[in-house]
Amino acid sequence: MTFAPAPDFTTRPTIRGTFGVAASTHWLATASAQAVLERGGNAFDAAVAAGFVLHVVEPHLNGPGGDLTGLFRTVDGDVRVLMGQGPAPAAATLEHYRDDEGLTDVPGAGALAAAVPGAVDAWLRLLAEHGTWELADVLAYAIGYAEHGHPVHHNVVTTLDRIREHFLQHWPTSAARWLDARGHAPKPGDLIANPTYAATLRRLVDAGAGEVSRRGRIAAAASAWSQGFVAQAIERFVRTPHRHSDGHDHAGVIAAADLAAFRAGEEEPVDIAFHGFTLHKTGPWGQGPVLLQMLTILDAYGRLHGLRDEHVDPSTAFGIHVIVEAEKLALADRDAWYADPRFAEVPLMTLLSVEYAETRAALIGEEASARLRPGSPEGRTPYLPPVEAGAGKDGLADSADDENDESATEEPAGIGEPTVDRHGQTRGDTCHLDVADRFGNVVTVTPSGGWLQSSPTIPELGFCLGTRLQMAWLDEHSPAVLQPGARPRTTLSATMVTASGAGGARVLTLGTPGGDQQDQWQLPALLRMLVAGWDPQAAIDAPTFHTTSHVSSFWPRVWEPAGLVIEDRVGADVIAELERRGHRVTVAGGWTLGRLSGVGIDTDGTLWAAANPRGAQGYAAGR
Helix, strand or coil, X not given: CCCCCCCCCCCCCCEEEXXXXXXXCCHHHHHHHHHHHHCCCCHHHHHHHHHHHHHHHCCCCCCCCXXXXXXXXXXXXXXXXEEECCCXXXXXXXXXXXXXXXXXXXXXXXXXXXXXXXXXXXXXXXXXXXXXXXHHHHHHHHHHHHHHCEECCHHHHHHHHHHHHHHHHHCHHHHHHHCCCCCCCCCCCCXXXXXXXXXXXXXXXXXXXXXXXXXXXXHHHHHHHHCCHHHHHHHHHHCCCEECCCCCEECCCCCHHHHHHCCCEEECCEEEEECCEEEXXXXXXXXXXXHHHHHHHHHHHHHHHCCCCHHHCCCCHHHHHHHHHHHHHHHHHHHHHCCCCCCCCCCHHHHCCHHHHHHHHCCCCCCCCCCCCCCCHHHCCCCCCHHHHHECCCCCECCCCHHHCHHHCCCCCCCCCCCECCCCCECCCECCEEEEECCCCEEEEEEECCCCCCCCCECCCCECCXXXXXXXXXXXXXXXXXXXXXXXXXCCCCEEEEEEECCEEXXXXXXXXXXXXXXXXXXXXXXXXXXXXXXHHHHHHCCCEEECCCCCCCCCCCCCCCEEEEEHHHCHHHHHHHHHCCCEEEEECCCCCCCCEEEEECCCCCEEEEECCCCCCCEEEEC
């Protein structure tokens, strides 16, 4: 059996050129990045410009009060992680959340769920350290759209329509920011502006007016953010109790001192070798290594069964079955072991070892597993999330109650984010961008958090705070327990792949929104590209899938034993075989899962970019 060939056509071409390329989840961010490249900026200048544009044009998917993670490669070939994940505030203690506030989980919306905002500081650091442009020039694109408006995408409007009653009843500052005088949301295509956020950006630029160097001007802006008017406005606003997703009013705990204490940074990536490539991800303070575990388990499965590539073909029932079972095992390890390594002992080297992968691969059988099965690296006892406590007599978590079962949602599981289930829970999602320039710089970043539905808008600033703390557990036995100063284990998970050969170096990136699905949606595309040599756009276009048989990283914490969501384009015969193997299949529309994009540099120096057609929003550009 051989790997399925790539199709003869794609929804759009892979963009190829020699000057510069960009791709993102919104065409205006892509166009802004390409405009920076055309004016002589490098990939870092372009990425930062696009990142701030995403705050304006995808406010339901990210914002300046949120966070980001990413990777970049400089012209010398060095690959680094961009760490823009803020930690828990100093007052975010178990005692306060459990005893004082009476919570069993961190809420999914409201200021108690806010980690220290990390995105803006990370973008400013990237620009200062690796960019060439002045901050004013980089921010001009975002300021222009915020001041003069941009045509609003229908997904923004859908989100506003769904949450407008909540705004009107509980978050009046958000109603004032996003709804008209009659309390109505804009219509798709209407020009919407955010002059308050534009003014915030202008104040950041003005903070550096007296500095003599470009870096000094950027540093002054960063200080105005973390120690000046932004931090002070955040602290003042969150002290007023407001409605959270648990149905009660709470005050936030984040303080100006928390912003002052945080600095975004650069880190060494975690790497593995796979089929002649090196894959680079974040450390275990994010879910990045879970993709690496998936690949090591798949490699081990092939060795154990004497297979070549057929077990990693995401076009066949057999390949999908094995891939999904590997995903379940890796995600179970994520929930048992991953956390901020400054606060928890994470056995990452063992989790990524060949020997451990073989013990995990041996658990993959002919039928779908319906259990959470974290491993025991180094003989240690794994943490089992509290959802296990609700197990029934057959050892499965109870999924019969619609009230907590995401599988019961009537909303699509992919491009409609932020999805809202039939019980009224509004969920947020994420953005992604990639840039490569003619010099050899490559950037891939996944910004998220600070969604307009995260918490009330801070009227002085024009944005709201994020909700990343919902990924921390209020359980002292969890390695990812809520702790002041600890980074919540984020799902943001861009990928960088490098390879060296006789013809020269090769690099490619990939990323997508999607929370727990980010690495799951990247995996089939990467297998098609790295194992079978598919064209990037074809790999992004191809039908995809993900398992829901894992503990959700988001409030409310649920899981669906043996759950599998798959696009109907895989074919009825494939779906029937997966159901025969015991997968509890939810068939999604043919173009509903994922919003992948990526860029790359081939060994001959040719640049490429590709973006997802799903949702009619992401675009690639270049020349």
